[in-house]
Amino acid sequence: MSWFRRDKPKIEGQKDGEDQTVRTEGIFVKCSECDTALYKRELRESNQVCIHCGHHFRLGARERLELLFDEGAYEPLDEEVTSDDPLDFVDSKPYKQRIKEAQEKSGLPEAIISGKGLVGGHKVYAGAMDMSFIGGSMGSAVGEKITRLIERAMKTDGAVIIFSASGGARMQEGTLSLMQMAKISVALARLHDAGLPFISVLTDPTTGGVTASFAMLGDVIIGEPKALIGFAGPRVIEQTIRQKLPKGFQRSEFLLEHGMLDMVVDRREMKDTIVRLLDFMMKKDD
Amino acid sequence: MDTSNESAFERVQRARHPQRPYALDIFEHVFTDFKELHGDRRFADDPAIVAGFARIDGTEVAVIGQQKGRDTNQRRHRNFGMPKPEGYRKALRIMKLAEKFSRPIITFVDTPGAYPGIDAEERGQAEAIAYNLREMAHLRVPTIIVVLGEGGSGGALAIGIGDRVLMFENAVYSVISPEGCAAILFKDATRAEKAANSLKLTASDLQALSIIDEIVPETQEWEFSEDSAEEFSANKVTAGLKAVLLRHLRELGKITKEDLLEKRFEKFRAMGKWAGA
Ligand SMILES: [Zn+2]
Numbered sequence: 001m002s003w004f005r006r007d008k009p010k011i012e013g014q015k016d017g018e019d020q021t022v023r024t025e026g027i028f029v030k031c032s033e034c035d036t037a038l039y040k041r042e043l044r045e046s047n048q049v050c051i052h053c054g055h056h057f058r059l060g061a062r063e064r065l066e067l068l069f070d071e072g073a074y075e076p077l078d079e080e081v082t083s084d085d086p087l088d089f090v091d092s093k094p095y096k097q098r099i100k101e102a103q104e105k106s107g108l109p110e111a112i113i114s115g116k117g118l119v120g121g122h123k124v125y126a127g128a129m130d131m132s133f134i135g136g137s138m139g140s141a142v143g144e145k146i147t148r149l150i151e152r153a154m155k156t157d158g159a160v161i162i163f164s165a166s167g168g169a170r171m172q173e174g175t176l177s178l179m180q181m182a183k184i185s186v187a188l189a190r191l192h193d194a195g196l197p198f199i200s201v202l203t204d205p206t207t208g209g210v211t212a213s214f215a216m217l218g219d220v221i222i223g224e225p226k227a228l229i230g231f232a233g234p235r236v237i238e239q240t241i242r243q244k245l246p247k248g249f250q251r252s253e254f255l256l257e258h259g260m261l262d263m264v265v266d267r268r269e270m271k272d273t274i275v276r277l278l279d280f281m282m283k284k285d286d
Numbered sequence: 287m288d289t290s291n292e293s294a295f296e297r298v299q300r301a302r303h304p305q306r307p308y309a310l311d312i313f314e315h316v317f318t319d320f321k322e323l324h325g326d327r328r329f330a331d332d333p334a335i336v337a338g339f340a341r342i343d344g345t346e347v348a349v350i351g352q353q354k355g356r357d358t359n360q361r362r363h364r365n366f367g368m369p370k371p372e373g374y375r376k377a378l379r380i381m382k383l384a385e386k387f388s389r390p391i392i393t394f395v396d397t398p399g400a401y402p403g404i405d406a407e408e409r410g411q412a413e414a415i416a417y418n419l420r421e422m423a424h425l426r427v428p429t430i431i432v433v434l435g436e437g438g439s440g441g442a443l444a445i446g447i448g449d450r451v452l453m454f455e456n457a458v459y460s461v462i463s464p465e466g467c468a469a470i471l472f473k474d475a476t477r478a479e480k481a482a483n484s485l486k487l488t489a490s491d492l493q494a495l496s497i498i499d500e501i502v503p504e505t506q507e508w509e510f511s512e513d514s515a516e517e518f519s520a521n522k523v524t525a526g527l528k529a530v531l532l533r534h535l536r537e538l539g540k541i542t543k544e545d546l547l548e549k550r551f552e553k554f555r556a557m558g559k560w561a562g563a
Binding site: 078080081082083084086087089090091092139140141143144147169170171172173174175176177178179180181182183185186187188189190192193208209211212213214215216217229230231232236237240241245246249250258259260 | 400401402403404406407408409410411412413415416417419420421423424439440443444446447459460461462467470471472473484485486487492495497550551554555557558559560561562563
């Protein structure tokens with residue numbers, strides 16, 4: 001199947017004609033940053049990073065964990081923990097229906113997938129959030145899954161790694177969602193007291209209650225290039241201060257400059273970087 | 287007075303009313319000998335958070351709260367009760383002082399939310415809130431939270447981790463303002479009333495959801511006049527508070543530090559409702 005070569009010259013954008021777009025659909029995807037048409041397969045092999053401009057496409061939760069764990073192998077955890085509808089919440093549609101549609105559309109049981117396995121030989125409990133599930137929002141189920149992940153790590157002296165991608169707390173569960181920030185942070189206090197590592201990786205976008213809780217509590221905090229990271233969303237800030245935001249505001253590089261991140265890491269270097277950090281943070285069990 | 291049949295949105299309006307007592311009013315009326323402490327020792331002093339030492343019935347405590355203003359100048363000075371990172375860092379600094387000198391902590395929550403601005407983001411608003419959540423989890427002194435007026439999301443929670451969470455009868459505590467929720471989910475900011483109801487943000491709602499421990503009753507008659515700020519009377523709203531605080535301080539004082547932390551952890555650990563085992 002290796003009919004293409006990695007060092008293939010730059011592919012021209014398919015700019016003219018509907019026909020071409022239709023014919024190439026399924027094989028190509030256009031980079032939203034540099035407009036280059038990329039082979040889907042090529043993109044997959046580069047971990048969904050544009051090989052021309054380095055743009056990081058959003059990555060699904062399961063793919064994220066596969067890239068992290070050694071040989072892509074991990075044991076999924078707490079998949080039965082899913083969202084309920086504690087407030088009988090109805091907006092433009094009932095929350096119950098929203099959950100069901102999100103599950104069908106994303107193929108995921110919840111906005112975070114968690115699992116355990118080895119990373120560079122280290123025992124790791126990892127979670128990855130997914131924007132395609134109600135905007136990666138955090139409700140009770142997400143809070144419970146992350147808390148269990150932390151507790152499992154504490155039981156077996158493992159490390160915790162969480163890849164965030166979230167618009168924040170899930171409105172449809174009201175104050176219960178807000179309290180997940182508390183619940184997870186309290187669990188992280190214990191992990192911290194136990195001397196176990198927590199690496200937080202912030203991907204595009206991470207905002208609101210997720211940023212203002214566990215995402216900013218990593219022993220080491222990593223951002224993916226150009227990821228939007230903030231407490232308030234850019235639109236809320238613009239409405240408050242009634243002016244346009246400066247270019248690059250709330251992007252990873254901006255946070256790095258302001259001392260809020262340890263590093264900005266290309267996704268293709270992510271695993272090696274994490275293994276390097278774990279080597280420092282984990283005790284060798286011989 | 288019995289206000290159990292009031293709509294959620296009426297309570298939101300009461301929680302925001304300038305006639306309500308603010309943190310400094312409580313420090314003055316319920317406590318004695320308040321001595322304010324300023325600054326986060328890192329960047330600035332944030333007037334949206336007030337903190338210091340006080341006494342309640344002779345007992346030394348640290349008191350901390352978000353502070354709003356009543357007139358235009360005061361409102362601006364207090365940034366409408368919306369703290370910046372330095373405010374949250376000041377709050378934690380005072381909490382750590384209380385821990386160092388083995389004094390209980392009482393916090394008063396009253397904010398529309400943490401300030402959403404360029405400077406706040408630059409200085410790490412999210413980190414400041416997150417760090418407080420984690421550090422409050424293992425403060426080795428009794429900590430009581432009182433939701434006084436508006437409990438506006440993460441900006442409120444940032445001083446909201448403790449052994450007891452009490453809430454005034456007409457206070458609200460929510461993940462998002464009803465107006466914000468209406469604008470995003472109902473695509474119509476004028477439907478705030480419906481959103482307020484859906485969000486289950488009143489004291490009785492939150493007691494039923496096991497998020498708060500106790501409702502502090504209010505004796506204030508809510509007949510607002512145009513110049514209500516002049517008629518403000520903290521005593522009416524807060525008459526019952528002192529006895530409630532003393533009771534909880536007494537109870538918490540009997541618990542060992544280890545048990546205190548264990549119970550605090552279990553309290554927040556239990557929050558949330560989900561499907562599946
Ligand atoms: Zn590109």
